[in-house]
Amino acid sequence: MVSPGFRPIKQEKIxxxxxxxxxxxxxxxxxxxxxxxxPERELISLLNVSRPSLREALNTxxxxxxxxxxxxxxxxxxxxxxxxxxxxxxxxxxEDIQTVFELIEVRKGIETWNAYHxxxxxxxxxxxxxxxSIETMRIKIEQEMSVVEADANFHLAIAxxxxxKIQTHLMFSIYDILKESLGKYLERIKMSDIYDQHCKVVxxxxxxxxxxxxxxxxxxxxxxxxxxxxxxxxxxxLT
Numbered sequence: 001m002v003s004p005g006f007r008p009i010k011q012e013k014i015x016x017x018x019x020x021x022x023x024x025x026x027x028x029x030x031x032x033x034x035x036x037x038x039p040e041r042e043l044i045s046l047l048n049v050s051r052p053s054l055r056e057a058l059n060t061x062x063x064x065x066x067x068x069x070x071x072x073x074x075x076x077x078x079x080x081x082x083x084x085x086x087x088x089x090x091x092x093x094x095e096d097i098q099t100v101f102e103l104i105e106v107r108k109g110i111e112t113w114n115a116y117h118x119x120x121x122x123x124x125x126x127x128x129x130x131x132x133s134i135e136t137m138r139i140k141i142e143q144e145m146s147v148v149e150a151d152a153n154f155h156l157a158i159a160x161x162x163x164x165k166i167q168t169h170l171m172f173s174i175y176d177i178l179k180e181s182l183g184k185y186l187e188r189i190k191m192s193d194i195y196d197q198h199c200k201v202v203x204x205x206x207x208x209x210x211x212x213x214x215x216x217x218x219x220x221x222x223x224x225x226x227x228x229x230x231x232x233x234x235x236x237x238l239t
Contacts, residue, residue, distance in 0.1 A: 014049055018057035019064075021047070026066055026077055029165040033079040033172035034156075037067070079172040097232050100181045101225065107174055108221045111155065114171070115201055115217035118161035119210040126161035130202045133157050137198065141191050148183045154198055158217075161205070185228045197223065 025031040037043060037058075044054055058075055061067040068078040118126070137150040152175045159171035186194075197220035204213035 013056075014053040015056040015060065018047060018049060018054060019060050022057070022061055023064075023066055026080075027165070029163070029168065031077045032160060032165075033077050033169050035077045037075040037077075079176065080166075080169045100232075101229070103174070103178065103181075104221065104225045104228070107178070108218060108225075110167070110170065110174070111158070111221060112214040112217050114155075114158045114162050114167060115205065115213040116210040117164065118158050119205045119208055119213040121163050122161040122205055126157070127202075127206055129157045130154070130161065130205065134195065134198050134202060137191075137195050141195060146187060147191050147194070148179065148186050151186060151194065151198075152179060158201070158205075182228065185231045186224075188231055189224070189227045193223065194220075 022031070022037075031037075038046065040051070040054065044051060047054065058067060058069075062069060062075075065078060065080070068076055070076060122130075133150065133154040137147050137154065140147045140150055156168070156171055156175060159168045162168075197216070201213060201216045201220060204216050
């Protein structure tokens with residue numbers, strides 16, 4: 001009798017199953033870059049696994065580049081666009097201000113696309129997230145607090161509203177780089193102007209007007225670029 005093609009059943013390690021489950025959540029976009037995984041004890045309970053199996057899985061995912069263990073011992077989802085692409089850029093941006101403007105140009109192309117597609121695809125939850133983001137910025141401005149983080153969260157929320165996980169990961173990596181190079185300038189820009197521009201972008205997304213959303217985003221980023229150029233020029237004159 002000819003064998004019908006039976007194959008041995010493969011026994012998978014528990015840690016391998018954990019890896020596949022977490023990796024699947026990242027690939028589907030349920031876990032986004034920067035998201036923190038629950039604490040170890042909670043994960044053990046949720047997954048019904050042992051501590052050694054969980055730690056082995058998390059170490060494997062970190063080695064694969066999906067996760068990162070922070071200095072605070074939190075496990076966060078890492079941008080899939082990070083690594084060999086971003087590390088040299090970090091060094092270039094520290095050495096050459098012109099590279100910052102080139103990155104802003106790239107950012108403008110990506111973010112106008114984001115705004116356009118967010119206006120077409122944003123869910124009610126996405127719009128609520130955007131409104132919460134600009135409200136957080138408004139409060140921080142009133143309290144004279146730094147809004148660099150709130151600004152980044154706003155732009156990342158728009159990327160998430162495109163429901164394109166590649167865009168979300170790209171934006172996370174870009175903002176991780178920009179925070180270092182642009183943060184010192186953003187603190188010196190009139191943030192009430194930035195807030196007003198953000199509101200106009202959100203309004204266009206709420207109206208489901210992709211073209212207007214893209215225009216509003218382009219206007220906003222052109223303004224930021226022009227102000228950063230002015231401030232960088234002033235700094236060079238002082239040196």
